[in-house]
Amino acid sequence: MQPVGDSRDLSVVVFGASGIAGRNVAAYLAERAGAVGASWAVAGRDPAKVQRTLAEVGVEAPETLSADVANPESLAAMARRATVILDLVGPYTLYGTPVIEACVANGTHYVDLTGEMPFVRRTIDAFHERATLAGVKVVQVSGFEALPPDLAVLLAAETARERWGEELTEVDVDVSFQPPPGRLSLADSVSGGTLQSGAEQMDDPEAERVADPAALIADEELAARVRQRSPIAIAPRFNARGDVIGPMTPSAFVNPAVIHRTMALGAAARGSSPSPFRYREGAALPDQIPTAPLRFAAAGVLTAVQAGFGTLARARPSVRRRAAAAMRRRMPRSGFGPTGPTLEDWKWRLAVNASTASGHHVHVEIDADGQPGYLTTSRMVGEAGLLLAEDGATPSGGGCLTPAAALGIGNLDRFEHAGLRFRVAS
Numbered sequence: 001m002q003p004v005g006d007s008r009d010l011s012v013v014v015f016g017a018s019g020i021a022g023r024n025v026a027a028y029l030a031e032r033a034g035a036v037g038a039s040w041a042v043a044g045r046d047p048a049k050v051q052r053t054l055a056e057v058g059v060e061a062p063e064t065l066s067a068d069v070a071n072p073e074s075l076a077a078m079a080r081r082a083t084v085i086l087d088l089v090g091p092y093t094l095y096g097t098p099v100i101e102a103c104v105a106n107g108t109h110y111v112d113l114t115g116e117m118p119f120v121r122r123t124i125d126a127f128h129e130r131a132t133l134a135g136v137k138v139v140q141v142s143g144f145e146a147l148p149p150d151l152a153v154l155l156a157a158e159t160a161r162e163r164w165g166e167e168l169t170e171v172d173v174d175v176s177f178q179p180p181p182g183r184l185s186l187a188d189s190v191s192g193g194t195l196q197s198g199a200e201q202m203d204d205p206e207a208e209r210v211a212d213p214a215a216l217i218a219d220e221e222l223a224a225r226v227r228q229r230s231p232i233a234i235a236p237r238f239n240a241r242g243d244v245i246g247p248m249t250p251s252a253f254v255n256p257a258v259i260h261r262t263m264a265l266g267a268a269a270r271g272s273s274p275s276p277f278r279y280r281e282g283a284a285l286p287d288q289i290p291t292a293p294l295r296f297a298a299a300g301v302l303t304a305v306q307a308g309f310g311t312l313a314r315a316r317p318s319v320r321r322r323a324a325a326a327m328r329r330r331m332p333r334s335g336f337g338p339t340g341p342t343l344e345d346w347k348w349r350l351a352v353n354a355s356t357a358s359g360h361h362v363h364v365e366i367d368a369d370g371q372p373g374y375l376t377t378s379r380m381v382g383e384a385g386l387l388l389a390e391d392g393a394t395p396s397g398g399g400c401l402t403p404a405a406a407l408g409i410g411n412l413d414r415f416e417h418a419g420l421r422f423r424v425a426s
Contacts, residue, residue, distance in 0.1 A: 016088035017042035024378030180345030236299035246299030379418035
């Protein structure tokens with residue numbers, strides 16, 4: 001096995017660069033990599049198709065590698081040349097494991113955008129010990145779900161420790177979106193790949209992990225404490241500003257498990273006993289819905305949809321198989337998703353309001369530009385790859401890590417290039 005930091009010639013490789021997210025990551029690296037002295041390339045099953053697709057959006061990659069999830073040697077060859085692989089080939093339940101295997105075996109950091117929690121848990125069970133010993137970071141769920149809230153909550157927690165020597169006990173995360181003017185279609189908000197990943201989760205033999213806030217915690221005693229302290233909350237509510245808060249979009253069941261794993265990993269790294277906090281999140285209903293009662297009613301509808309998804313995840317396998325088959329047939333396929341000006345003309349804001357047992361409060365904000373699930377996600381995963389490839393830019397150590405555990409908060413200002421601005425507001 002080659003150790004990270006050996007004589008590889010590529011800092012970052014974008015695997016799956018012909019997809020919607022892959023094209024945007026490649027475009028970001030084309031503008032950004034030179035500024036930090038990083039080398040990069042793209043990779044895919046059909047290099048000619050990758051080059052054609054990138055040319056359509058005006059991107060020329062320095063090199064295009066041939067790599068196919070069905071060909072382990074091609075994945076190993078790609079991993080041997082790279083310090084970091086950004087894996088954008090989903091659904092990850094179907095296609096992720098061979099890439100992770102190649103990265104761990106060849107000493108290469110790995111980053112993906114999955115929100116498929118049963119798959120993430122299996123990855124932890126299968127690879128955490130090996131990756132830790134190899135010093136390889138396997139970093140999953142690194143898009144809008146869950147990199148921004150994960151880093152923002154870690155910033156709040158570190159602020160509380162630095163100022164008062166205390167742990168957080170209550171954490172609320174609210175996100176609000178300002179989409180571009182005009183009517184948006186489904187394709188402006190979500191991609192076919194994201195929708196198809198929902199089908200794969202429903203068909204997963206461990207689908208019950210989808211709605212488990214402790215899905216990513218292996219210690220059963222700690223997992224039970226997390227479930228008791230912080231069940232996933234999706235009911236409509238008002239926040240302190242009077243906004244109507246509905247369930248997090250596009251899923252209420254991804255961020256909580258990631259953020260609780262960050263808490264557990266952080267406690268282990270400090271040699272302290274983990275102290276679960278109550279975590280609650282949601283999305284503000286837009287002002288385009290004219291009155292608070294109507295916004296609250298709309299939040300109720302969204303809650304019912306999310307609750308239905310969570311209930312389905314706990315249903316009998318035969319029921320879930322039928323639902324998954326129907327989703328695969330009826331939902332858009334990969335390639336469907338937001339493109340063009342509608343990606344650029346978004347603004348969004350994420351706020352963390354946290355408190356300690358003694359009543360101290362921390363308020364952290366992220367102000368961001370770009371369509372959150374695709375443009376901002378692509379830019380920030382590109383920046384995350386550059387950070388992981390740079391010696392000393394992220395905390396040392398390896399394992400199957402959350403975005404916050406892998407990246408730390410020492411270089412949050414680097415994400416300004418990706419359109420995210422973090423600040424401790426109070």
